[in-house]
Amino acid sequence: MTLVELKNVSKSFSKGDETITPLDDVSLQIDEGEFVSLMGPSGTGKSTLLNLVSGIDRPDSGTIIVDGTEVTRLSRGQLADWRAANLGYIFQTHNLIPVLTAYENVELPTMLLKLTRAQRRQRVELALEAVGLADRSDHYPRQLSGGQEQRVGIARAIVAHPKVVVADEPTGSLDTQTSEQIQSLLQRLNRELNITMLMVTHDSDVAAIASRQLVLDRGKFIESQTATV
Numbered sequence: 350m351t352l353v354e355l356k357n358v359s360k361s362f363s364k365g366d367e368t369i370t371p372l373d374d375v376s377l378q379i380d381e382g383e384f385v386s387l388m389g390p391s392g393t394g395k396s397t398l399l400n401l402v403s404g405i406d407r408p409d410s411g412t413i414i415v416d417g418t419e420v421t422r423l424s425r426g427q428l429a430d431w432r433a434a435n436l437g438y439i440f441q442t443h444n445l446i447p448v449l450t451a452y453e454n455v456e457l458p459t460m461l462l463k464l465t466r467a468q469r470r471q472r473v474e475l476a477l478e479a480v481g482l483a484d485r486s487d488h489y490p491r492q493l494s495g496g497q498e499q500r501v502g503i504a505r506a507i508v509a510h511p512k513v514v515v516a517d518e519p520t521g522s523l524d525t526q527t528s529e530q531i532q533s534l535l536q537r538l539n540r541e542l543n544i545t546m547l548m549v550t551h552d553s554d555v556a557a558i559a560s561r562q563l564v565l566d567r568g569k570f571i572e573s574q575t576a577t578v
């Protein structure tokens with residue numbers, strides 16, 4: 350079943366007199382449960398694509414459908430609610446709030462969901478368990494290692510039980526060993542929780558953990574190869 354669909358999507362930006370068109374009439378289908386990696390030269394529009402899929406930005410033309418919802422038709426207010434319930438976003442730098450504990454950072458996005466306090470607590474505990482940090486819930490970001498901070502960022506992305514998670518260079522700031530741990534974690538979330546993943550990376554070894562590897566170049570997708578991992 351197709352979970353994410355982009356149909357003839359274009360996006361341009363104006364920079365002074367110049368117009369940049371990172372995405373030029375692109376179409377893409379991602380099936381439920383797929384793990385798709387996206388590589389491509391710097392400035393080709395990979396982050397732009399993630400922002401469009403997650404409804405942070407809007408295309409100039411074209412349609413984006415995620416799990417049956419035409420994201421491109423939602424109003425700004427509807428988008429915020431839709432995103433909180435349906436989509437997780439993992440950043441290169443985890444963007445944790447330093448004055449909140451790991452638990453409170455993960456809890457934050459659940460405030461936008463209609464949940465009781467008990468349901469909220471259960472979701473946060475489950476998410477921290479899924480990333481192996483149940484015993485660090487009352488630690489502040491400064492008391493955690495880089496890898497642990499990224500795992501809190503991942504727990505925050507999955508706490509609402511989204512079907513889709515987008516990740517923008519999730520291992521970009523980590524050393525090799527920590528990067529490998531995060532790669533295994535992303536694979537496990539994809540396989541065990543059936544979370545559909547769309548991950549941007551500059552590292553071909555990281556891209557290889559995906560079940561489908563795409564390259565974005567000059568406004569178009571090129572199917573790279575299907576990994577067998």
Ligand SMILES: Nc1ncnc2c1ncn2[C@@H]1O[C@H](COP(=O)(O)OP(=O)(O)OP(=O)(O)O)[C@@H](O)[C@H]1O
Nearest residue numbers: 362363369371389390391392393394395396397398
């Ligand atoms: N809000 C914006 N306003 C103006 N230009 C933008 C905006 N967002 C992105 N761009 C431009 O669009 C192009 C694509 O940017 P994007 O960040 O999507 O590339 P990328 O492939 O993710 O790059 P990188 O690999 O370096 O992260 C770039 O030329 C960028 O400067």
